[in-house]
Amino acid sequence: MTTTTPAVLTPTDLRGARDALADTAGAVRIRGTGTAAGWAGSPEPAPTVLDTTGLTGVLAYNPADMTVGVRAGTPVRELQEELAGHGQRLAFDAARVARGATVGGLVATADSGPLALGYGSLRDLMIGATTVLADGTVARSGGHVIKNVAGYDLTKLLHGSYGAFGLLAEVVLRLHPIPAAQRSVRLDCPLSTAAERAAAVLGSALEPVALEWADGSLLVRVEGTPEGTEVRARQLAELTRGSVLSEDAAEAAWARHAELVDSPPEDRAVARIGCRPSRLPGLLGDPAGTGGTGGLGTGIGTVTVAPGDVERTHDAVTAAGGTSVLRQRPAGALRAWGQAPSAVRVLTALKDELDPQGRLCPGRFELWFTSGKALS
Amino acid sequence: MLDEAVRQALVSAVGPGNVISDPVGLRSYECDGLTGFRQVPALVVLPLDTQSVAAAVRVCHEHGVPFVARGAGTGLSGGAMPVADGVVISLQRLRRVLDVDPVDRRAVLEPGVTNLDITKAAAPHGLYYAPDPSSQQVCTIGGNVAENSGGAHCLKYGFTTNHVLAMTVVLPDGEIVTLGGDSGEQLGPDLRGVFLGSEGTLGVVCEITVRLLRVPETVRTLLADFPSVPAAGEVVSDIVAAGIVPAAVEMMDNLAIQAAEKAVGAGYTLDTPAALVVELDGPAAECGEQFEQVKEICDRHGCTRLHIAGDAAERAKIWKGRKAAFAAVGRISADYIVQDGVVPRTRLAEVLDRIAEMGDAAGLRVANVFHAGDGNLHPLVLFDADAGELERAEELSKDIAELCVELGGSLSGEHGIGTDKACSMPRMFGVDDLATMDRVRSAFDPRHLCNPGKLLPTPRLCGERPGVYRPHPLEEAGVIERL
Ligand SMILES: Cc1cc2nc3c(=O)[nH]c(=O)nc-3n(C[C@H](O)[C@H](O)[C@H](O)COP(=O)(O)OP(=O)(O)OC[C@H]3O[C@@H](n4cnc5c(N)ncnc54)[C@H](O)[C@@H]3O)c2cc1C
Numbered sequence: 001m002t003t004t005t006p007a008v009l010t011p012t013d014l015r016g017a018r019d020a021l022a023d024t025a026g027a028v029r030i031r032g033t034g035t036a037a038g039w040a041g042s043p044e045p046a047p048t049v050l051d052t053t054g055l056t057g058v059l060a061y062n063p064a065d066m067t068v069g070v071r072a073g074t075p076v077r078e079l080q081e082e083l084a085g086h087g088q089r090l091a092f093d094a095a096r097v098a099r100g101a102t103v104g105g106l107v108a109t110a111d112s113g114p115l116a117l118g119y120g121s122l123r124d125l126m127i128g129a130t131t132v133l134a135d136g137t138v139a140r141s142g143g144h145v146i147k148n149v150a151g152y153d154l155t156k157l158l159h160g161s162y163g164a165f166g167l168l169a170e171v172v173l174r175l176h177p178i179p180a181a182q183r184s185v186r187l188d189c190p191l192s193t194a195a196e197r198a199a200a201v202l203g204s205a206l207e208p209v210a211l212e213w214a215d216g217s218l219l220v221r222v223e224g225t226p227e228g229t230e231v232r233a234r235q236l237a238e239l240t241r242g243s244v245l246s247e248d249a250a251e252a253a254w255a256r257h258a259e260l261v262d263s264p265p266e267d268r269a270v271a272r273i274g275c276r277p278s279r280l281p282g283l284l285g286d287p288a289g290t291g292g293t294g295g296l297g298t299g300i301g302t303v304t305v306a307p308g309d310v311e312r313t314h315d316a317v318t319a320a321g322g323t324s325v326l327r328q329r330p331a332g333a334l335r336a337w338g339q340a341p342s343a344v345r346v347l348t349a350l351k352d353e354l355d356p357q358g359r360l361c362p363g364r365f366e367l368w369f370t371s372g373k374a375l376s
Numbered sequence: 377m378l379d380e381a382v383r384q385a386l387v388s389a390v391g392p393g394n395v396i397s398d399p400v401g402l403r404s405y406e407c408d409g410l411t412g413f414r415q416v417p418a419l420v421v422l423p424l425d426t427q428s429v430a431a432a433v434r435v436c437h438e439h440g441v442p443f444v445a446r447g448a449g450t451g452l453s454g455g456a457m458p459v460a461d462g463v464v465i466s467l468q469r470l471r472r473v474l475d476v477d478p479v480d481r482r483a484v485l486e487p488g489v490t491n492l493d494i495t496k497a498a499a500p501h502g503l504y505y506a507p508d509p510s511s512q513q514v515c516t517i518g519g520n521v522a523e524n525s526g527g528a529h530c531l532k533y534g535f536t537t538n539h540v541l542a543m544t545v546v547l548p549d550g551e552i553v554t555l556g557g558d559s560g561e562q563l564g565p566d567l568r569g570v571f572l573g574s575e576g577t578l579g580v581v582c583e584i585t586v587r588l589l590r591v592p593e594t595v596r597t598l599l600a601d602f603p604s605v606p607a608a609g610e611v612v613s614d615i616v617a618a619g620i621v622p623a624a625v626e627m628m629d630n631l632a633i634q635a636a637e638k639a640v641g642a643g644y645t646l647d648t649p650a651a652l653v654v655e656l657d658g659p660a661a662e663c664g665e666q667f668e669q670v671k672e673i674c675d676r677h678g679c680t681r682l683h684i685a686g687d688a689a690e691r692a693k694i695w696k697g698r699k700a701a702f703a704a705v706g707r708i709s710a711d712y713i714v715q716d717g718v719v720p721r722t723r724l725a726e727v728l729d730r731i732a733e734m735g736d737a738a739g740l741r742v743a744n745v746f747h748a749g750d751g752n753l754h755p756l757v758l759f760d761a762d763a764g765e766l767e768r769a770e771e772l773s774k775d776i777a778e779l780c781v782e783l784g785g786s787l788s789g790e791h792g793i794g795t796d797k798a799c800s801m802p803r804m805f806g807v808d809d810l811a812t813m814d815r816v817r818s819a820f821d822p823r824h825l826c827n828p829g830k831l832l833p834t835p836r837l838c839g840e841r842p843g844v845y846r847p848h849p850l851e852e853a854g855v856i857e858r859l
């Protein structure tokens with residue numbers, strides 16, 4: 001294998017993105033700001049790198065409709081600033097947004113943060129997409145309205161695709177109002193206690209938007225009106241036997257949560273896991289893992305393990321019926337994905353239909369697309 | 377006609393007691409809720425479990441026989457209409473609630489379970505299933521998955537796709553796979569989400585795991601009359617602008633109000649030009665606060681009567697009027713067509729004006745009932761078939777759906793494309809968009825046996841050039857581009 005430096009293409013609009021794929025041959029690696037470069041399987045070397053960081057900017061924003069169309073290379077952080085000017089937001093808070101992650105990168109990696117409990121992930125918030133396929137075909141699906149069942153929902157196919165099915169060029173997102181107030185409650189306790197109290201919170205009608213274990217504490221957040229959140233935060237504090245945090249303390253607590261997720265020690269492997277919420281504490285508490293965080297209502301968590309424990313972590317999660325994928329791979333051959341999905345044959349068939357030459361982002365799914373044809 | 381060997385193989389796949397082949401029995405499967413499209417199938421099978429569904433599908437696959445899955449047949453786009461010489465796979469005998477888990481707040485269902493029965497099974501635990509199509513007493517969760525069905529409360533809570541965690545699906549070649557998983561975390565691309573809303577064209581769903589929500593602490597509902605449709609529309613805009621996300625905002629115009637009131641006597645004002653049903657739910661304190669705000673907004677826009685549901689019975693009465701509106705139109709017109717389209721919410725007033733003009737031009741009345749919060753219209757085109765108005769009514773109805781696309785919206789918000797609107801798809805999507813969808817379909821169903829002829833336009837159905845793509849308004853404005 002040659003190790004010549006790849007050609008980097010940086011399109012700035014849909015036409016450029018189309019040309020970048022239509023006018024090249026061979027493998028292509030799609031790259032955003034690189035905040036998830038080490039996630040999932042290692043990308044194989046490719047003669048062409050398609051850099052999406054030039055594909056930026058809001059294309060259509062009518063605040064009264066609460067939807068926004070953006071180029072996929074737009075960093076979510078910047079988008080949020082623009083939306084905040086209109087009292088709106090994308091109800092999405094994956095930790096790496098703070099490092100400049102792009103809309104497209106966050107979609108392609110199916111990332112999410114604590115707010116997923118209240119608002120779902122980008123698969124719930126993305127209502128339209130324009131994709132460029134490996135052969136340069138430009139395909140649109142969904143639209144600019146929240147409610148829409150016309151045609152297949154191809155936005156879902158891109159969510160979690162790691163670039164393997166196409167280049168996400170433009171995305172339409174559903175927005176929410178910025179809540180007038182938010183309050184958080186914290187309880188420092190062992191994981192088993194946190195699990196018990198979380199179950200009580202979920203059994204109540206207090207409607208938390210986030211409910212997380214963050215390495216030593218239980219964190220709960222409510223959003224709403226100033227008075228309403230005050231009442232509910234107090235009720236939550238009673239129910240969990242925790243305390244209502246001041247604004248600064250709440251900000252610091254959630255910042256620490258994000259740091260645990262996003263800045264693990266470099267010599268450790270990081271696994272993202274998903275399972276039934278009631279089984280998550282068992283997996284977070286696995287002695288192999290430390291510094292774990294996890295949504296006790298969503299069943300989605302992040303654990304840090306020694307490279308030698310990766311296999312054991314995958315196996316434990318699989319045995320619990322869950323999913324796991326690495327988000328940090330220290331040197332050495334580590335299996336990135338836990339089990340392969342049961343419909344891997346459909347994924348392979350889709351790959352053959354949409355990218356028959358296997359050009360896009362080879363390696364990310366390790367050996368799933370076994371029928372992909374060899375590249376010239 | 378079905379080859380005798382194939383018929384035998386299908387009978388042994390599902391068991392002899394689970395087949396319908398007599399002409400009268402077959403006729404009751406010839407259409408769904410869109411009764412204008414009819415086709416008697418060659419055979420109906422009613423499997424009792426996933427394995428028999430898979431066995432039946434395998435027989436079809438091996439012999440190249442087209443098949444159509446069917447739930448309760450309440451679909452309104454001809455999605456469950458059989459295919460000539462094909463098989464209907466009815467899921468009506470797969471109707472067990474397999475599990476309700478109050479801890480992880482989810483239920484596992486067979487596809488024939490009705491939408492309302494999910495909530496009934498969850499209720500003892502203080503939980504419910506959120507998507508609530510008006511047809512919820514009869515429509516099945518399998519049909520809901522296939523159509524990605526919505527309901528009045530989807531503005532706040534989302535559609536079927538936002539509530540399904542995982543599914544067991546029989547692929548078009550008979551293989552049984554799981555799509556989705558125990559959490560929202562995905563193993564690669566979201567095939568679950570691609571299957572949702574695929575209108576029975578990518579396989580047969582045999583087991584569904586749905587999320588259940590905690591019943592909200594409070595529900596507040598009001599019915600408000602307004603001097604005009606635009607005034608009611610402004611109320612909706614102001615509610616949204618105030619940062620309030622209501623559980624539901626439904627609007628009805630005078631014709632719809634008259635029909636509903638005549639049918640169920642829900643206490644609507646017969647001569648009001650427009651009425652809104654607004655429902656808020658959630659924690660008591662906040663709900664109360666925002667309810668006051670909504671009342672103020674109503675007043676500000678000249679509300680002529682404000683009726684607040686005092687208890688659950690009054691709330692149910694208000695909703696009964698709204699939910700009965702479609703069928704009630706039968707009281708003021710011999711025949712009618714239910715349309716389903718979406719516009720950006722800010723263009724509601726404009727689309728209603730245009731619909732009124734188009735109705736006048738066609739000499740037909742149009743009643744409007746709609747999910748105002750998300751811009752999902754259900755214009756009801758009234759006509760008299762005996763007076764030879766059918767063709768004109770169908771034309772008007774189609775034009776209304778296409779008008780929605782022209783205004784930046786969608787051909788369908790919840791009823792699906794099916795047979796009904798397949799030929800309008802090129803109005804909304806370009807050639808490459810549709811070709812890409814067809815590639816996705818081929819990946820699931822290379823032999824095109826699974827509900828063929830639905831959703832995507834075919835030359836057989838639509839002629840060689842079925843209408844031309846018209847640019848999206850944002851495209852015309854130079855904001856987005858198609859290459
Ligand atoms: C009075 C009335 C009110 C309605 N109100 C609403 C509403 O408020 N919101 C809304 O969204 N819809 C509404 N509908 C439309 C309809 O009820 C929904 O589309 C519903 O989801 C259809 O369910 P069903 O079981 O009747 O499916 P069917 O009509 O039997 O089938 C619908 C489609 O689903 C496919 N299908 C069915 N079961 C399966 C399966 N197990 N696997 C794969 N594919 C399958 C069929 O092939 C077909 O394409 C209404 C209909 C009526 C008649």
